[in-house]
Amino acid sequence: MKTNKITLSLAVLILGGTTMLFSCKEDPNTIEESTTVQNSLEEQEVVTHVMTKEDQEKLTPQMVIDDLKAGNERFINQRATNRDHSEQVRKTKTGQYPKAIILSCVDSRVPVEDVFDQGIGDIFVGRVAGNFVNTDQLGSMEFATKIAGAKLVVIMGHENCGAVKGAIDKAELGNLTSLLQKIQPAVAAVEEPTEASQRTSKNAVFVDAVIEKNILLNLEETLVQSPVLAEMVENGEIKIVGANYDLSTGKVVFLNE
Structure with missing residues (x-):
């Protein structure tokens, strides 16, 4: 037992x-x-190549859009380019010839170079909460295109943007109050819903609509406030497009290409 x-x-x-x-x-x-x-x-072969003046001159604005789309697909599918960043640092120390400038929100969940699978020297990136244009951002865009030769300007917003939510709810905090006022035109431009109780950051559909409207209004503002960029668009030298990043999937949707 x-x-x-x-x-x-x-x-x-x-x-x-x-x-x-x-x-x-x-x-x-x-x-x-x-x-x-x-x-x-x-x-994968380790990439050490960086953008050269010759590379940049061969590009058209549409080619750059296509390149960013392809890079985003690689990002989504975990097929990012294997780069030797140390070598790229050495090769870019004497000059840069980026293909685009991208204005994005400061949100830490939107790593712009990674999202488009771009390397050192490939793109300029400007950032401000709410991805709106102002004199400083426009000056940066003019430098990137007219002087440095970039062929594309992208204004990119993103899903669930905290700055947009703050603007919708009229949040106030120090200098942030003034910043959020820059997004108010987009809030006002979205007409539906009309009920005040539905025009809050708790309404995801309304927030999404304001995010997209904010991108589109800033595209218009860029052309109005920058004769330099407007002329380059008119001459076919550059394109200015909007984009929206999905935090859930990593997908970037271009709005007006």
Whole structure:
């Protein structure tokens, strides 16, 4: 009888240990997926090339849009370019020939270069909460295009933007109060819903509408406030487009290309 009890206890201990071992194992599918991505990166040729003046001169605005779209697809599908950043740093120390300038929100969840799979020296990035244009941002865009040769200007907003939500709710805090007022025209321009109770940051549909309207209004404002950029658009030297980044998927949708 005692022997049976000991045997039973050992069996329980062994089974318990086995259960614990199985519970500590990683999901085979997760391991396989992670290994596949890692192997893919290791198999890629390491890119050391950086944008040159010759590269930049060959580009058209539409080619740059297509390049950013392709880069975003790589980002979404975990196929980012394998770059030697140290070598790119060395190669760009004497000059830069970016293909685009992108104005984005400051949101930490929108890493612009990563989102478009761009390397060192590929794009200019300007950032301000709410991605609106002002004199400083417009001057930066003029420098990037007229002087540095970039072929594309992108104004990019994003899903669930805190600055837009703050503007909708008329939040006030130090200098942030003045900043959020720059987004008020977009809030006012979205006519529906009309009920005040629905025009709040809790209404996701309304927030999305204001985010998109804010992008479009700033595209218009860019052309109005910058004769330099407007002339370049008229001459076909550059394009100015809007884009919206989905925090849930990593997808960038271009609005008016």
